Amino acid sequence: MAHRVVDCRGWRLSEEPLWQHVEHNPARGELIEIETLGDTLDPTTVWHFSHWLQPLSANRWRMGSTYAWSHFEAPPTISARTTLEWSLRRNWRGNFRVVDCYSGVRPAIRDYLPVLGTHPELPNLSICYGFGSHGALYAPACTDWMVQHLLENKPVPVNYDNRRF
Ligand SMILES: Cc1cc2nc3c(=O)[nH]c(=O)nc-3n(C[C@H](O)[C@H](O)[C@H](O)COP(=O)(O)OP(=O)(O)OC[C@H]3O[C@@H](n4cnc5c(N)ncnc54)[C@H](O)[C@@H]3O)c2cc1C
Numbered sequence: 001m002a003h004r005v006v007d008c009r010g011w012r013l014s015e016e017p018l019w020q021h022v023e024h025n026p027a028r029g030e031l032i033e034i035e036t037l038g039d040t041l042d043p044t045t046v047w048h049f050s051h052w053l054q055p056l057s058a059n060r061w062r063m064g065s066t067y068a069w070s071h072f073e074a075p076p077t078i079s080a081r082t083t084l085e086w087s088l089r090r091n092w093r094g095n096f097r098v099v100d101c102y103s104g105v106r107p108a109i110r111d112y113l114p115v116l117g118t119h120p121e122l123p124n125l126s127i128c129y130g131f132g133s134h135g136a137l138y139a140p141a142c143t144d145w146m147v148q149h150l151l152e153n154k155p156v157p158v159n160y161d162n163r164r165f
Pocket of ligand 1: 008010012030031064066103104105136
């Protein structure tokens, strides 16, 4: 039997009755994967023009992402694919084809801040969540704060505490 549980189920926590005091605002995002034909983009450049491109291999790139606040589990849409394709065509003259389309859901919060710490009524239950579009930025510091909170009983930052709502 676990002594302490840290709930890290991403946007699924918005469906969890134990965390309904948190002001969830999950945001769906769609992405495309493209293959460049002929000239490719320079992989040493950071490509960002309201949408970003991530190099996957010599001529494969992932491009994202759109925003939507419903239909979290729907299949990828033509409209998101078209938005991303046109965004690339407006900003780059090369040829490409779309080889895949997929979607995910960002675990976002109404105030766009992470959600950490211990449940207000269940001392053995904690949460580490709410990184929204900034998982790479927030996760390292937030997991450090959670380790200190759980092992050394230190409070998490007040503006990130799940009890702020
Ligand atoms: C389209 C899109 C674009 C993004 N772009 C960026 C970006 O450019 N830069 C950036 O920093 N961040 C970006 N993010 C955000 C980043 O992905 C998230 O902030 C980060 O993944 C959140 O990490 P997490 O561990 O809290 O949740 P998640 O990564 O969602 O992980 C939660 C895990 O819990 C699992 N889980 C859920 N329910 C259960 C269950 N009942 N039992 C067991 N396991 C369960 C899930 O399968 C999942 O593996 C993007 C997200 C999306 C969707």
